[in-house]
Amino acid sequence: MAEIILEIDNIIKKFEEQEVIKNISLKINKGEFLTLLGPSGCGKTTTLRIIAGFESPTSGNVLLEGEHVENKQPHERNVNTVFQNYALFPHMNVSENIAYGLKIRRVNKIEIKKRVGEMLSLVQLEGYEKRKIEQLSGGQKQRVAIARALINNPKILLLDEPLGALDLQLRKQMQIELKRLQKKLQITFVYVTHDQEEALNMSDRIAVMNKGVIEQIGSPEDIYERPKTKFVAGFIGESNLIKTKIEKIDEEKITVEFGPNKISVNYKNYDSSKNKESYILIRPENIKYSKVKHQYSMKAIIKEHSYIGSIIKTTMELASNQEIKVSDYDKKKDLIGIGSEVWMYFESEDVVIVEEG
Template identity: 85%
Template sequence: MSEIILELDNIIKKYENQEVIKNMSLTINKGEFLTLLGPSGCGKTTTLRIIAGFETPTSGSVLLEGSHVENKQPNERNVNTVFQNYALFPHMNVFDNIAYALKIRKVNKVEIKKRVSKMLSLVQLEGYEKRKTDQLSGGQKQRVAIGRALINNPQILLLDEPLGALDLKLRKQMQVELKKLQKKLQITFVYVTHDQDEALNMSDRIAVMNEGIIEQLGTPEDIYERPATKFVAGFIGESNLFNTKIKKIDEERISVQLGENKMNVNYKNYDNSKAKESYVLIRPENIKYSTSKPQFGLIAIIKEHSYIGSIIKTTMELESGQEIIVCDYDKKKDLIGIGSEVWMSFEPEDVVIVEEG
């Protein structure tokens, strides 16, 4: 059983009577990589600042290893933060930036040198000790910031969009390095981002936030394959959402009707009382199309083919006017011409039901 290291209990945060965090409860396990994911203004950075102690919740509790810390200052919590702008000291070299917290605590010079050397090795910056921060690349600056945050062995490392200022190639490289570092140190990481790919690639669990609440908490696979709400389905990856008739048949099956077409789907414990608030989700990679009529299908018109590296993305339009996205990983097959009429289909096991949210 996982050991809980941090608990947010019924957190509310108001600014001038506006609730930016709405009765949030969340538990974070020791040694896990948890990501707060959502659009700008959803409350994820405010949540991180409450954990760090830079913000005090209007109400609710923050418990670190079972002890209340909601009213404690940042330096009274064994939690460190890496900011998006890194917040390095420009007048100090790499060694002094990383050693700063130890010097404040008056650790002896021999111990400081030993621990900084170990940290430089850990973040792959050996030989950069005497460099000023303005002589470093973006990725190197980020490593210095991480080294400085880790030097005191915090229980939790908080990271507020630390890769946002990096170019795409370096960002992907740093994602891999950060995940390896977290696994090696077994320190709890709480990571804030609006980048869904970043969250899916790095996280043990993801909390998808929207307007101050957590819409869904789960593994990357859960969030992508089984989104709980329309918002999560639309925010994570590309989605085809159908507002359709759904009827419960029994505890194991539902009936889905799209236009004149009806199919029965294995779907446990569907709540029929929410039928008017539910949608059918089909991911683009799970849709097929051809000129031959399938057992279950909808007529569509090909609008566009786009080459996107490893996939061909096809946009088509249904008779209802709804646009559908299809992703195909077979780039060698012959593409059906623009303006052609095709049959769009999918397998019953690829149906996911999501609520309005």
């Protein structure tokens, strides 16, 4: 059984009278990479700052290894934070920046030199000891910031959109390096981002936040394949959401009606009542189309084909004027012409029912 290292219990945070965190609870396991994912203004950074001690909760508890820390100052918690803007000291060189925390704690010089050397090796910056901060690239500055945070052996490393200032290529490279570091050190990472691909690539679990609440917590596969709400389905990856009517709920199946069709699908993550507005979710890669009618099919008109590297993306329109996205990895097949009438179809096992949220 996983050991819980951090627990957020019924946290509420208000700024003036506005409630930005709405009674959230979350348990984080020791050694896991957990990502707080959501759009700007959803409360993810405020949650991170409450864990770090930079903000105090209006109510609720924060427990680190079972100890209440919600009233402790940041330096009294064994957690460190890496920021998007690096927050490095420009008047110090690389080694001095990394060693700063140890000097504050008055660790002896021999130990500092040893630990700084270990950190430089860990983040692959050997030979950069005397380099000035202004002489470093964005990726190198980020490595220095990470080394400075890790040198104090924190129980938890908090990362607030740390790759946001990097270009796409470097960002992808740093994602791999961060995950490598986390697995090697077995330190708990709590990571904040609005980038869904980043979250899916790096995380053991993802907590999807929206308007101050956590809408769903799960593995990357759970979040993508089995979203619980319309928001999660729409925020993670491309999605096709078609409004549906719940006809019947059995022990293992739900029968839904959409357009001219009725389909029985597995429960998966759906746990709502019949009365709540619901949708069927079908990912673009799970939709096919042809001139021939299939089971669970609907008429559609081809509107556009787009070549995007490894896939062909097709947009089609249903009779209801709703646009449907299709992703096809078979680039060699003949495309049906723009304006043609086709049958859009899919398999029942690829359907997920989600609620309004």
